[in-house]
Amino acid sequence: MDVEIVGRALSTLPGDDDHPYRTGPWKPQTTEWRADDLEVTGEIPADLDGIYLRNTENPVHPALKLYHPFDGDGMIHVVGFRDGKAFYRNRFVRTDGFLAEQEAGEALWAGIAERPALSKREDGWGARTRMKDASSTDIVVHAGQALSSFWQCGDLYRLDPLTLETVGKSPWAPDWGVSAHTKVDDRTDELLFFSYATEAPYLRYGVVGPDNRLKHLTDIPLPGPRLPHDMAFTENYAILNDFPLFWDPELIAQGKYASRFHPDMPSRFGVVPRLGSEVRWFEAEPTYVLHFTNAYEDGDEIVLDGFRQGRPEPPDPRGEGVYQRMFRFLALERMETTLHRWRFDLRTGQVKEERLSERYTEFGTISPDRAARPYRYAYAATQKPGWFLMDGIVKHDLHTGREEQYAYGDGVFGSETAMVPRANSTAEDDGYLVTLTTDMNADRSECLVFDAARPADGPLARIRLPERISSGTHAAWAPGSALPGWYEA
Template sequence: MAFTENYAILNDFPLFWDLALIAQGKYASRFHRDLPSRFGVVPRYGTEVRWFEADPTYVLHFANAYEDGDEIVIDGFHQGCPEPADPRGEGVYQRMFRFLALERMETRLHRWRLNLVTGQVKEERLSERFTEFGMINPNLGGQPYRYTYAATQRPGWFLFDGIVKHDLHTGSEERYALPEGVYGSETAMAPRPGATAEDDGYLVTLTTDVNADRSECLVFDAARLTDGPIARVRLPERISSGTHSTWAAGSALPGWHDGKSML
């Protein structure tokens, strides 16, 4: 789901389990191009749902949403092919990962505008690059914003091989590529205390290096992603390739300063 200052936005996409196969104890999702995508807008302090219809797709993750005059703006990762073809002749992992391979699902950053007065929906593609797992400055959740920090993926695999900074005002993009065999996680944005700009802060990701059998926490200057990490923290053990993440200031955690809490 997504949210703005005054609304929560639910979704109903035309990708769901094949009921005939469930009756046989099998699970397979089917995409129905003859059905629309639907967004349910609910006042955050109310109960009445208003539905908006858009072109059929599937969205695994939204980046942010906000109000712009009479419109609700929703940014998320639109799938051009939510039901990728089974790659015949390939191995079991390739067949399994086709529903997680960004280039096969054709996952791109996308924008929907829901007009609360006319009921119309307008859509636009924000990027031609395949990315997913977008993160923003957490201080701007539900508010107008400029930057999304997303992951690129090794083709055919659920492995993040780089970070992209999407500038939604100019349409420009910056990418940092991780070394071969090193894979990251969803990249959290940590605003710098006293920050004066949206990208005045740090990007934090956890990596898995399958070559050296180790993991690190990498820290980037969010305003200078392509300069590479400004700090590295070696983890005591190698961790699995990660997906979701978040950032919380130590001051927000009870007991953090007395050593009783850990982040």
């Protein structure tokens, strides 16, 4: 392994930090690495060609009061594959907030679990303003560049997908910023996005063309401020949402941001033509959904799959610590999160629902070839009970109901898995699964490559990284053909 340290962030976190989400699997990194010809156990498939990207939350300063794992500074990791070999890079996203706090040597903005009034600066970003735009939630590749984003809205930061150097911000982003979970349609090379705020009309939706220029932006009026986290799209439509879990309006007026679930209100799904503004709303059973897996058109119906929460507001575990009480909203078994399907009849307005699995899973991905098309397989993550830690992979067969699982093992935790179709693939699951793991037993991190048709057989390859990385969330895959200069490098 050819390894070089290329950077290091100034950190003021205590060496004996005992915070439950800044230690152990969440211990942040400060070192930026360049590593080539990585050590491999097993064999990297010769036809695996492209890059796997993952975003992680890496705090470099203590919180002003209460740290939430979504507050950490964005750090992007990339593992590149070509000709049976692999390389690794990691870089902090040089957001305006990150650079300001590096200069100040301390945290300047309140986090998600804190009142914005605690911020030491009057400016800020986010759906509720006066927050730091950490750009630490999601990562996609569009128009040849990697784009990192923040779940409570902010700038979209552009990074070189190979070196991870921060290039700048997307110039087309609206004044509200952009939420995480932008969607890239590989067939049209369009990027679909939404943004939200505490001021009317509360939600906006837009489309960016393959030339990286804004081609559509429209208001989606809502009854009040909401907390949308994801969206979906079909060939002709975008699907947005208005769920009955949102900030308490009375508390917002006091500068406090606490979400409440309203079980007497329906879930609403807004179907809008991809380049249109006329929204048609469909009502369904009350719930909340963090992530959708796919959507497609089936005759007069739109089919939408995602992870429905049976208990969006789990009971408050009295007697436990403040962080355990706060993070019950991250525990799949407490929220009873299962894969679910909604059908919206465009002719009659009727909605049908069905549960697709009894297993608690989240962070679902599919073959990118099947996005906005009928599909059969979804690859999702299982979770260690009670903690925001992914401990395995489940392959959901939506035709037969069969589920195939691979567990990483005690003390080993993963992240969102990317499905990579094999060149000239002959089946939907003809390809590879790629993910990163954090192994607390061996104090190491690896990139794992599975056969997507048989993930339970275990990894085809284990690729060692130069340092154990922090547990994180969202990831993306980009084929070499989508990367400028990939074959000349």
